[in-house]
Amino acid sequence: SALKAEVEGGRNPRDAKVALAQEIVARFHSQRAAEDALADFVNRSKGGIPDDVPEVAVGGAPLGLPQLLRQSGLCASSGEGMRMIDQGGVRIDGAVVSDKALQVQPGTFVLQVGKRKFARVTLAAGPLSA
Incomplete structure (x- = not known):
């Protein structure tokens, strides 16, 4: 196909993949999408x-960071949260966190686990009222 020929001609494969993905999304959804x-x-x-x-x-x-990761739904368990922290895969407001014993204070912040899991967390002091 034309994309294959372009890649063989020196085009970056990532650019070809992006163009193909954009064409497919436009065809099945819309150009805006x-x-x-x-x-x-x-x-x-x-x-x-x-x-x-x-x-x-x-x-x-x-609240301890591993427990917060579990309660916010970003990790299935506190143990998984600790492993993600060990691997450098946890960020709070974009900053990598490496302290498994971190006690997170009340506030609103963006938690990230890995490359794709995000949550905007509002952590309150004491239990939440129903």
Whole structure:
């Protein structure tokens, strides 16, 4: 196909993949959706935070970081949270956190686990009222 020939001719394979993805999204959804998807891809590839981050409210501050990761739904268990912290895969407001014993204080911040899991967390002191 034309894309294969372009790659063999020296075009960056990533650029060809982006063009193909944009064409497919435009065909099945809309040109606007394709443009939005491209903007989101560029933002994420540069380490940015997506626009559609889910918001989560958690009570009980100060709270240990592994427990916060579990309660916010970003990790299945506190043990998984500790492993992600050990691997350098946890960020608070873009800053890598390496302290498994960190007690997170009340406030609102963006938690990130790995490259794709995000949550805007509001951590309150004491239990949340229903």
